[in-house]
Amino acid sequence: MTEPAPTRTPLSPTPHSTPTRLKDRASTDRAELDAILDAGMLCHLGVLLGGKPVVIPTTFGRDGDTLYLHGSTGAGNLRAAMTGDVSVAVTHLDGLIYARSAMHFSMNYRSAVIHARPVELTDPQERLHALRVIVEHVAPGSWDAVRSPSKKELAATVVLALDLTESSVKIRTGGPRDDEADIATGGVWAGVLPIRQIFEDPISSDDLDPGIEVPEHVSSRSTVPLVVR
Amino acid sequence: MTEPAPTRTPLSPTPHSTPTRLKDRASTDRAELDAILDAGMLCHLGVLLGGKPVVIPTTFGRDGDTLYLHGSTGAGNLRAAMTGDVSVAVTHLDGLIYARSAMHFSMNYRSAVIHARPVELTDPQERLHALRVIVEHVAPGSWDAVRSPSKKELAATVVLALDLTESSVKIRTGGPRDDEADIATGGVWAGVLPIRQIFEDPISSDDLDPGIEVPEHVSSRSTVPLVVR
Numbered sequence: 001m002t003e004p005a006p007t008r009t010p011l012s013p014t015p016h017s018t019p020t021r022l023k024d025r026a027s028t029d030r031a032e033l034d035a036i037l038d039a040g041m042l043c044h045l046g047v048l049l050g051g052k053p054v055v056i057p058t059t060f061g062r063d064g065d066t067l068y069l070h071g072s073t074g075a076g077n078l079r080a081a082m083t084g085d086v087s088v089a090v091t092h093l094d095g096l097i098y099a100r101s102a103m104h105f106s107m108n109y110r111s112a113v114i115h116a117r118p119v120e121l122t123d124p125q126e127r128l129h130a131l132r133v134i135v136e137h138v139a140p141g142s143w144d145a146v147r148s149p150s151k152k153e154l155a156a157t158v159v160l161a162l163d164l165t166e167s168s169v170k171i172r173t174g175g176p177r178d179d180e181a182d183i184a185t186g187g188v189w190a191g192v193l194p195i196r197q198i199f200e201d202p203i204s205s206d207d208l209d210p211g212i213e214v215p216e217h218v219s220s221r222s223t224v225p226l227v228v229r
Numbered sequence: 230m231t232e233p234a235p236t237r238t239p240l241s242p243t244p245h246s247t248p249t250r251l252k253d254r255a256s257t258d259r260a261e262l263d264a265i266l267d268a269g270m271l272c273h274l275g276v277l278l279g280g281k282p283v284v285i286p287t288t289f290g291r292d293g294d295t296l297y298l299h300g301s302t303g304a305g306n307l308r309a310a311m312t313g314d315v316s317v318a319v320t321h322l323d324g325l326i327y328a329r330s331a332m333h334f335s336m337n338y339r340s341a342v343i344h345a346r347p348v349e350l351t352d353p354q355e356r357l358h359a360l361r362v363i364v365e366h367v368a369p370g371s372w373d374a375v376r377s378p379s380k381k382e383l384a385a386t387v388v389l390a391l392d393l394t395e396s397s398v399k400i401r402t403g404g405p406r407d408d409e410a411d412i413a414t415g416g417v418w419a420g421v422l423p424i425r426q427i428f429e430d431p432i433s434s435d436d437l438d439p440g441i442e443v444p445e446h447v448s449s450r451s452t453v454p455l456v457v458r
Contacts, residue, residue, distance in 0.1 A: 041325070041336070042320060042322050042336070042338075044273035044275075044318055046273075046275040046283065046284035047282055048277070048282050052313075053276055053277050053283075053314065053315060054282075054316045055273050055274070055275035055284055055318040056318070056342070057273075057318055057340050059336065084281075085282065087275070087281070087282045087283045087284040089273055089285070089286055091271060091273070091286040093270060096270070096368055098368055100376060101375050101376035101377075101378070101382075102360065102361075102371075102372060102375050102376065102378050103379075105364050105367065105368055105371065105375075107270070107271070107288065109271070113284060115283070131331060138336075139325055139327055139334055142327060142334065143331060145418075146328065146330050146331050146334075146417055147329060147330035147411055148331055149330070149332045153330075157332070175432070175434045175435060178436075182376055185376075186438045187438070187441070188374060188375055188441070189433065189437065189441050189443055189444050189447065190433070190434040191431050191433040191443070191447075192432045192434075193447060193450060194428070194430075194431075195429070197426050198424070198426075199423070200422075200424070200425060202421065203404070203421045203423065204418065204419070204420040205405050205419040205420045206404060207407075208418065208419055208420065212415075214420070218418065218420075221422060222422070
């Protein structure tokens with residue numbers, strides 16, 4: 001189950017994953033789902049806890065048709081997540097839409113929402129594979145450069161696998177979609193304020209041995225010089 | 230209920246809002262809750278739909294002790310949210326923690342999670358106030374500059390108020406927290422890759438009347454010149 005799938009399964013909409021409105025913003029393109037997940041560093045995991053929904057920000061990784069989550073064996077929220085259905089959302093905010101009327105203010109975004117029943121991994125090799133996928137998802141190039149998990153660390157870690165089949169993708173791009181009457185009236189600025197997430201320059205740990213340089217797989221991620229206006 | 234509260238209520242932890250681990254990352258400072266919410270443009274709303282948790286990215290606004298959400302009367306998810314308990318998370322990702330061992334990779338973040346039972350607003354003045362709060366939260370200075378909601382638009386809009394009392398705040402800052410043995414072994418770079426969300430330069434709508442300049446309340450938000458390395 002945790003082996004990379006040779007092919008991508010097309011998205012299978014269900015009553016949970018089918019948006020009830022704004023169908024033009026929904027996409028069934030599996031490649032878009034993968035791209036949204038792979039570009040995300042954080043997901044929001046929705047679980048049932050005492051009969052109530054609870055949303056938890058956490059890290060994740062993807063390999064083929066499988067999403068991996070991990071957590072501490074001491075975490076009540078994640079243990080609860082393992083017992084039933086969960087929902088996982090990954091959202092990128094790409095811009096704010098300034099419209100000519102209050103109700104047409106909006107956002108450009110890419111979002112993926114997954115509905116699944118997580119399976120707790122027990123096979124040592126599968127668990128290690130999943131942890132590697134999670135670390136490499138957030139910090140590519142790091143797994144082989146650092147110490148591997150110890151037996152004690154592994155014993156304290158819950159690893160979950162979620163199937164990506166029941167997923168929905170919503171994407172909004174472009175400018176404001178104002179009413180014709182408001183466009184005709186004119187006089188109001190309308191447009192997009194683009195938003196981007198950037199990596200700044202890496203900061204070495206205080207207790208780092210002198211002479212250890214920032215590795216290329218880290219330094220190469222800082223793409224924008226930070227010059228505040 | 231929608232009037233600005235004269236004072237802030239201290240956070241009241243409950244079994245839902247009390248983190249079960251990593252207590253050092255939890256904060257009960259009400260000012261921090263407000264700061265995290267006010268800096269967020271997007272929240273993740275967890276609702277129960279057919280007995281399963283569903284996570285939805287959406288916009289919001291805050292006024293005093295009240296969080297406001299809105300949606301279309303046609304949105305099944307939001308209608309479901311109105312019937313029971315919900316969870317709302319706002320998360321800022323501030324950096325990636327590169328550690329000397331795989332299991333100490335982490336993130337710097339600020340997150341707020343609210344547990345509440347939303348109340349649907351019916352009073353026209355309260356509804357208008359809430360919509361203003363939501364628009365001004367995302368796009369400060371815009372409400373008075375654009376056309377107000379029409380009766381038809383208002384009739385198609387659900388407005389919800391959530392009490393902020395049952396909330397939890399978690400904040401992680403600083404560098405990696407490696408095991409002493411791994412620090413002693415040395416040889417591996419460790420540190421933080423800071424992350425920031427920036428506004429790029431505004432893009433005017435294609436159908437904008439010539440001569441309408443980008444207003445200062447929009448242009449002043451672009452703080453970083455975008456010069457890709």
